[in-house]
Amino acid sequence: MLRTFRPPATLRSEDLDAALRLAATDPVANVFVAARLASGGEYAAQNVIAMGGGGDDLRSMCWTSANVVPINLDEGELDAYAGKLRRYRRRSSSVFGLASQVLPLWDRLEKHWGTPRSVREQQPLMALTADDLNVEVAADQRVRPATMSELDLVVPAAAHMFTSEIGYPPFYGSDREYRRMVASLIRQGHTYVIVEGKRVVFKADVGSLALGVAQIQGVWVTPELRGHGMAAPAMKAVVEQVLGEHATTASLYVNDFNTSAVRTYERVGFQHRDTFATVIL
Structure with missing residues (x-):
């Protein structure tokens, strides 16, 4: 008891x-x-x-x-x-x-x-199951799990995403601990990428996995390719693989002011479930 x-x-x-x-x-x-x-x-x-x-x-x-x-x-x-x-x-x-x-x-x-550095009071918490996926969005077949041999390519993309989202870099000085965290996600098969040449142009991670839910985080498109229709097909591919391999529900939360991201997730099939808030210290 x-x-x-x-x-x-x-x-x-x-x-x-x-x-x-x-x-x-x-x-x-x-x-x-x-x-x-x-x-x-x-x-x-x-x-x-x-x-x-x-x-x-x-x-x-x-x-x-x-x-x-x-x-x-x-x-x-x-x-x-x-x-x-x-x-x-x-x-x-x-x-x-x-x-x-x-x-x-x-x-x-x-x-x-x-x-605090920032208080983000309205962050849509969104989720979907396989039945919610929008069949009109074709999955980008280039999306796949990253490999350990690509760690040096993934780390800059992950750091760029973190800095853009949070407002400060994920490490100062040595990047050893940050590389260890990124490597752990790759090792678990939780980082999905599109690699063109010798660079990552799209990335998304499964940050948390439990209770039949996979929470996707760290979604990033290289700046020069934003607005060219990559995000929705790439996210569709990520979600299909996540639901096929890891969980029955995929979720994420997003800043309400990032209207293009919200529209992308809605287009894939994500539905609003609740509202998150984040205080960044």
């Missing part, structure tokens, strides 16, 4: 199953946390603070690594979580998740954590 937490408290390793059950109440929204709980074992539990409900199950929780991700926090719990999270500022680079969770939590954290 799950203990009753003195809220909020660090998750115990024996409570991981309860945390996964809570994440599974909304697989599309919670796949990031679910994937890390599933793969991280006892170490993952150390990155979660949670509140229990009646000694039987978890009521709410918050992932607290480089990203802070709240799940199922209600109004009465926000102050308690914010108080616990105050000391995590130095290790966190963002707060993201459902806007209904992130924005009220950030209201309480901002006075302690300071002015």
Whole structure:
């Protein structure tokens, strides 16, 4: 039986199953946390603070690594979580998740954590299954999983995408840790590319995989080819391969001001499921 937490408290390793059950109440929204709980074992539990409900199950929780991700926090719990999270500022680079969770939590954290780089309050959370795919969009047959021999080609594309999206580069000085992260995605078969000559011209990653959901991230088209009709066919090919090999549902979230990307995803067949928000620190 799950203990009753003195809220909020660090998750115990024996409570991981309860945390996964809570994440599974909304697989599309919670796949990031679910994937890390599933793969991280006892170490993952150390990155979660949670509140229990009646000694039987978890009521709410918050992932607290480089990203802070709240799940199922209600109004009465926000102050308690914010108080616990105050000391995590130095290790966190963002707060993201459902806007209904992130924005009220950030209201309480901002006075302690300071002015963020950016607050993106409206990010459509989109998802599709195989039945939703638009048959009128032909998949780009050039899209395929990247190979380890292409790491040196993928890293610049990934870094360019990150810098354009977040506003600062993914590393300063040595790129060793960043290369390790990119290599891990390639090794798992989670990076899809179009390579022309000796350069990547399109890239997309499966960033999180759990609960039958694959969350796609890092979608990038080389700047000189944008607006030439590459994105939708390439994304159609990515989704077909992801759904065929990894999951029954593909999801992603996108900035609402990136209207061309939103239109591309809608054209492929993605449907709006909810709204995310991201605070970039």
